[in-house]
Amino acid sequence: AQSVSQHNHHVILSEAASLELGCNYSYGGTVNLFWYVQYPGQHLQLLLKYFSGDPLVKGIKGFEAEFIKSKFSFNLRKPSVQWSDTAEYFCAVNALNTGNQFYFGTGTSLTVIP
């Protein structure tokens, strides 16, 4: 079965610290990759997505992610976090040729301390 792994379950950072959240997937074929954010009490929002081309993608609010095909990874980064980045972050993989299903990781809870 396909899987998406987010190894960091809870991350606590001070403001201005750099962020990197890991995401690895197990599917060996062509994939589309996504990061979503869920702020407290709000619905899921798309942060960024990768379909093809430049493996370094930039999303909203200063987030970026790098697709490393050889490592089956799509890590999320932000150079300097803010208190308002406190949220839960989900990585998702759309494995093509498997019925277009989307597989989500279990999420990483980020707390940014002012």
Place this chain on the structure above:
Amino acid sequence: DVKVTQSSRYLVKRTGEKVFLECVQDMDHENMFWYRQDPGLGLRLIYFSYDVKMKEKGDIPEGYSVSREKKERFSLILESASTNQTSMYLCASSLSGASGAKNDMGYFGAGTRLSVL
């Protein structure tokens, strides 16, 4: 502004009741999905649909069914609710690109928090 609307934010039902969760999208998207979100488990796909009257099982379809009579509406049905179906339910929609290579999973509803007592 695009919208995926779930009819209820909170529901409380009794064990054995039949429960309907409704989802409507106004973006003319072909694909619609139902997930449940549980702490520590992320989002798990229950059912999805690529077209009207079409449905496919996701990873955890047991105890659920779906209905897609119109393109904009995708309903999740709990035939006989049980306490282990207490969860947050999320509906999502996406647009299919050519050969499915450009699926854009960008749009989620606000969620329905269901409690089964």
